[in-house]
Amino acid sequence: MRINRRELFKVAGVGAAAVGLSGVSGSSFAFAKKVEEISLPKPSAKSQRVVIVGGGWSGATLAKYLKKGDKNLDVVLIEKRANFFSCPASNLWLVGLIPLEFLVHDHLYAASKYGYHFVNATVHGIDRTKRYVYTEKGKIHYDYLVLATGIDYDYSQWVGTDPKDVEIARTKYPAAFVPGGEHLALKRKIEEFEEGNFVITVPPGLDYRCLPGPYERATLIAWYFKKNDIPGKVILIDPHNDPPVKAEGFHKAWDEYVKGYVEYYSNATIKGVDFGKKVVSTEEYGDVEFEDLNLYPRCKSTELVYNAGLVPKGDRWPKLKWPYNVAADDHRILCTGDARNHPFSKSGNTANTEAHHVAKQILAMVKGKSAEYMAPRTLCYSAVDSDKAVWVDLTYKYDPKKNSFAFHNVKMDNTPSGKNYKAYIEWAKAMYRDMFG
Amino acid sequence: MDRRNFLKLCSSMAVASMLDTGVIGRALASQGGDFKKYEKALLVKEDGTPLKVEDIKPHTTYIFFYPFVSTPAFLLNLDKEVGPVDLELSDGSKYKWPGGVGPKKSLVAYSAICSHQLSYPTKDYSFIDYYSPENPSKTTKRSGVIQCCAHLSIFDPSQGGKVLDGPAEFPISTVVLSYEEGKLYAVGTLGVEVYQDFFDVYKRDLRKQYGSSRKAKKKSKECKVIEVSKYAKESIKC
Numbered sequence: 001m002r003i004n005r006r007e008l009f010k011v012a013g014v015g016a017a018a019v020g021l022s023g024v025s026g027s028s029f030a031f032a033k034k035v036e037e038i039s040l041p042k043p044s045a046k047s048q049r050v051v052i053v054g055g056g057w058s059g060a061t062l063a064k065y066l067k068k069g070d071k072n073l074d075v076v077l078i079e080k081r082a083n084f085f086s087c088p089a090s091n092l093w094l095v096g097l098i099p100l101e102f103l104v105h106d107h108l109y110a111a112s113k114y115g116y117h118f119v120n121a122t123v124h125g126i127d128r129t130k131r132y133v134y135t136e137k138g139k140i141h142y143d144y145l146v147l148a149t150g151i152d153y154d155y156s157q158w159v160g161t162d163p164k165d166v167e168i169a170r171t172k173y174p175a176a177f178v179p180g181g182e183h184l185a186l187k188r189k190i191e192e193f194e195e196g197n198f199v200i201t202v203p204p205g206l207d208y209r210c211l212p213g214p215y216e217r218a219t220l221i222a223w224y225f226k227k228n229d230i231p232g233k234v235i236l237i238d239p240h241n242d243p244p245v246k247a248e249g250f251h252k253a254w255d256e257y258v259k260g261y262v263e264y265y266s267n268a269t270i271k272g273v274d275f276g277k278k279v280v281s282t283e284e285y286g287d288v289e290f291e292d293l294n295l296y297p298r299c300k301s302t303e304l305v306y307n308a309g310l311v312p313k314g315d316r317w318p319k320l321k322w323p324y325n326v327a328a329d330d331h332r333i334l335c336t337g338d339a340r341n342h343p344f345s346k347s348g349n350t351a352n353t354e355a356h357h358v359a360k361q362i363l364a365m366v367k368g369k370s371a372e373y374m375a376p377r378t379l380c381y382s383a384v385d386s387d388k389a390v391w392v393d394l395t396y397k398y399d400p401k402k403n404s405f406a407f408h409n410v411k412m413d414n415t416p417s418g419k420n421y422k423a424y425i426e427w428a429k430a431m432y433r434d435m436f437g
Numbered sequence: 438m439d440r441r442n443f444l445k446l447c448s449s450m451a452v453a454s455m456l457d458t459g460v461i462g463r464a465l466a467s468q469g470g471d472f473k474k475y476e477k478a479l480l481v482k483e484d485g486t487p488l489k490v491e492d493i494k495p496h497t498t499y500i501f502f503y504p505f506v507s508t509p510a511f512l513l514n515l516d517k518e519v520g521p522v523d524l525e526l527s528d529g530s531k532y533k534w535p536g537g538v539g540p541k542k543s544l545v546a547y548s549a550i551c552s553h554q555l556s557y558p559t560k561d562y563s564f565i566d567y568y569s570p571e572n573p574s575k576t577t578k579r580s581g582v583i584q585c586c587a588h589l590s591i592f593d594p595s596q597g598g599k600v601l602d603g604p605a606e607f608p609i610s611t612v613v614l615s616y617e618e619g620k621l622y623a624v625g626t627l628g629v630e631v632y633q634d635f636f637d638v639y640k641r642d643l644r645k646q647y648g649s650s651r652k653a654k655k656k657s658k659e660c661k662v663i664e665v666s667k668y669a670k671e672s673i674k675c
Contacts, residue, residue, distance in 0.1 A: 113637075349588075353604060377604055379588055393576075393589050409602075411576045411589065419586075419673045426564050426587045426673075430554035437555075437638035 038138040040117045042074040048366045051133055051142035053123045053304065055079030055107055057088070057348040058337025059148035060435040061355035062362075067114040069363045075116035076140055078133065079107060082120050084436070085179035087210065088348035089428040091217045094176075094187050095224040097386055102428070103179070105436045126308045128330055144362060147310075147318075148337045148355075149302040150178065151209050151346070154316060157298050158201075158270050168275045173295040177209045189292050190221055195231045196291030199280055201270060204239040207317070208299045209338050209346045215243045215250045216382040217294070222254075222261035223386055235288060237265045237280055245345070246382050248414040249390030257385045257416075299346075301339050310335065317341030323373055323398050323405070325358055334358065343405045344396060345378045352431060353377040373398060375405065381424035388416035389424045471532065472613065474625040475504035476656045480512070480614075487620045488662050490514075490539050496569035496581075500549060500558060500668050501660035503612055503623045507643055507653035508632055509549035509557050510612045510623070511583065512662055513567055513594055518542045524597045526607055526629065534597030534627065538616045546612035546623065547598050550635050551585040553605035557635070563669040567594065576675050577602070583609065586675035598628065623660055 042049065050066055052059045055077050063077040086103040093103055111118035121135035132139045155161075159169045174182035190198075198221060202214045218236045225232050243250050254262045269283035273295060279287040300316035310318035310327050318335045319328040325340060327333040336358050337351035344350045354376035364371040375396040383389045390413060397408035413420060480488040480501060493499065495516035503510050519537035526532075537543045549565060550557040556564045565585040573580035576589075582601060583592040590603035598608035610628035614621055636643065636654060643653040666672060 356604075356606075379604075413576050413675065419671075419675070422562055422671075423564060423586045423673055423675060426556055426562070430556055430587045433638045434554045437634070 035134060036138045038119065038135070038140050040074070040076060040119075040140065043072045043115075047072050047074040048143040049074040049076060049141065050144045050146065050362060050366075051076045051078065051140055052146040052148055053078050053133065054148035054150060054337070054339070055081070055084060055118070056148060056150050056337060057086075057351035057431075057435065058339075058355045058358075059146070060084060060107065060110065061352045062146060062148065062336065062359055063116045064110055064114050064435065065356055065359035066362060067116050069359055070366070071115065073363070073366060076119060076142075077107065077111065077116055078119045078121055078123055078135060078140070080120070080122040081180060083107075085183070086348070086428070086432070087177060087179045087213075088431070089424070090176075090179060090183055091213065091220050092383060094183065094190055094217070095220045095386075097220075097383070098425070105432055107436070110436045123304055126304070128308065128333070131332060142332070144332055144334065144365065146334045146336055146358070146362075147302075147305050147308065147339050148335075148351075149304050149339045151299040151338045152178075152302045153296075154298040154300040157204075158273055158295075159297065160272070165275065169273070169295055169297070172275070173273075173293045175296040176294065177213060177296060177299075186294060189294075190224060193225070193230060193232055193292055197235050197289055198225075198232055198292050198294070199235045199237060199288060199290035200294045201280065201296050202236065202238040202240065203296055203298045205298070206244060206343075207341050207346070208296070211245050211345050211347070212243060212250075212380065212382045214238075214294075214296055215246070216384070218262055219250060219253045219258060219384055220386075222258035226258055226261050227386075232291070233261050233263060235263045235265060235290070237268045237270060237282060237285070237288060239268055239270065241267045245380065245392055246384075246390050246412075246414060249382065249384045249416055252416060253384035253388075257388075299338075301335075301341075305335060305339055308333065322403060323375075324361065325354075334362070344376055345380065347378050347380050348431060349379045349427075350376045352434065375408075379427065381420065381427055383421060383424065384416045385421075387418050387421050389420040390414050390416055391420055391424070472625055472627045473630065475623075476658055477615070478503055478623045478657045478660045480621040480623065480660050480662050483661060483663055485661075489619060490544070490616075490621070493544065495543075496567070496571070498567040498665040499662050500665045501546075501623070501657075501662045503546075503657045503660050504626060505632065505653065506655045506657050507647055508635060510546050511549045511567060511594075511665075512544065512546045514539075515543050515545060515581070515595055516541075517595075519545060519595050522596045522599070524599060524608055524628070532627065534611060535613070538614045539621070540616075544614060544616070544621070545594050546614050547583065547592070547594060548610045548612060548626070548631070550609070550631055551587065551590055551605065552592075552600075552607050552609050552629065552631055553585065553588055553590045553603070555631060555635055555638055556585050556587040558665055558669050560668065561670050563665055563672045566665060566672050566674060568674070572674075574675060584675070586673050589675070623657070 066075045084105040092098045107118045121137045125134040155166045176182040176186040218234045222234045271281040325334040338346045357374040361371045377395045379393040381391040392412040394410040395408045396405045493514040495514045499512040521536040570580045590605035591601040593599045607629045613625045615624045647653040
């Protein structure tokens with residue numbers, strides 16, 4: 001549930017107590033009237049509490065490994081969805097290669113096994129001064145707060161800011177990179193598609209979730225059309241000159257496995273989308289007509305991160321103390337996973353490995369110590385056919401002198417194979433074991 | 438751990454001089470690098486006769502189930518003498534790995550459950566396997582290593598299963614072997630065990646395969662040793 005500011009104040013019973021919720025300067029969220037505190041027993045009276053907002057790949061991993069590292073630490077995982085729905089591997093499910101049960105997991109088993117609190121609620125405000133997060137179920141105090149809230153979509157670039165257009169984009173042409181209803185809607189669209197152009201857009205830059213995701217999706221939808229004799233093709237409109245990762249594997253698929261079912265429009269500048277005429281307007285390719293559209297726009301951090309005052313004006317991501325995940329102006333707040341914009345691929349594996357390291361950072365921080373910085377790792381598989389996959393594996397090296405990262409220890413297998421596909425499945429299963437087992 | 442039994446075991450392995458009881462004592466309080474004694478189980482061939490050293494081909498991956506009937510382990514002949522090494526865990530604790538056994542001290546055995554996220558060889562696939570000098574990994578170019586293709590954790594079987602690369606945070610645990618009068622026995626484990634996690638995450642699979650968790654957790658009393666290539670339909674190498 002998402003509520004606007006006016007409704008929020010109504011909930012809190014404070015009418016017009018508009019105190020700095022708007023984000024940029026608003027580092028404090030003050031309620032004039034008391035909201036009940038949720039009763040969450042701590043391991044001991046002296047236990048410090050880490051509150052994690054977001055139970056995705058980052059948050060779920062972090063909750064488990066914080067408790068594994070220190071049983072006396074009180075860990076609260078707040079997630080607005082009752083169940084976990086995996087974005088990684090979801091393209092396989094969209095075309096019927098794996099069952100839904102493969103992607104969906106519960107938070108309850110891990111919470112019970114490792115001893116963290118799971119609160120199924122939506123956080124709608126943060127008071128950084130008094131260190132409370134506010135949910136519809138009450139408020140929760142924190143010593144450290146981790147915002148692992150994932151991504152939101154920024155439609156301003158291609159759709160504009162008219163709420164009617166944004167609503168059409170969100171509901172009729174969902175990007176389906178935030179799991180749940182969007183994925184169910186996209187699966188239905190694929191299965192109901194009868195003929196014509198199925199257009200998929202790739203966001204510009206490298207700060208969108210899952211760099212190879214749109215390419216894998218285009219390939220698998222093309223495979224689905226081919227398999228089911230659907231007289232349609234996938235048109236992939238891409239601002240990049242080539243897929244940023246695994247290009248060789250994807251081109252092999254488009255040239256061989258699904259030849260005739262994919263058209264790749266690279267180096268495209270998307271000017272806008274006309275939902276009435278059903279065209280995506282581009283500089284280089286003119287108006288591209290679509291029968292259906294999977295509109296994946298630019299990404300940004302979530303509203304909560306903005307409202308916490310962590311995103312500088314004109315930016316789309318929180319300002320952090322480089323290279324750590326700690327907020328630049330608040331050492332009690334960290335941003336992890338896809339909610340931040342470190343120069344890493346936004347992937348499940350990256351979020352998971354980063355969370356392992358951040359857990360160590362926080363375990364040190366609560367003891368007044370610091371931990372050595374460790375960069376995450378990106379191991380990323382993509383299917384390029386119904387039974388073949390390619391992969392890339394790399395980590396990142398931080399250079400304090402240049403204050404930048406470089407790719408490190410890069411390995412890859414760009415030759416599509418059945419073994420890689422099976423390893424893809426095992427990779428995902430093992431990741432779910434790590435988070436929920 | 439029963440230290441007296443452990444020392445008895447060490448003498449049977451003729452490596453007692455390599456083992457520092459102080460190290461073992463410290464390991465007791467660590468994250469799990471201590472020796473743990475299980476049933477003494479004879480290693481046998483598929484026909485049930487005792488496995489002989491000459492039956493174990495160099496650089497070939499063999500599988501057996503120990504210390505429980507459902508927990509796989511690798512047996513390797515590294516074709517060279519493998520000496521003891523000190524291993525350090527991430528919490529700073531240390532333990533001594535006793536090295537190879539057998540006439541050439543070339544035989545080693547490890548848990549075949551990846552210490553990272555518990556991938557293990559099933560009858561369908563083996564994602565974790567040993568890469569011989571003749572067949573190095575296509576992607577990492579390494580040989581003489583145990584490599585897991587799920588997330589590319591790489592372990593060194595000549596150094597107690599030490600992590601060489603990848604996301605694993607601790608070595609794969611050792612299955613301690615004893616060589617007595619031409620016969621090989623598994624007698625316990627050394628290092629960080631992941632068996633409880635294995636039983637938890639694979640509970641449903643193990644019930645299907647063994648009938649119940651209780652049956653899957655039975656201790657091995659005799660271990661049939663077979664080549665992984667005969668056990669798993671497909672070895673997933675990377």
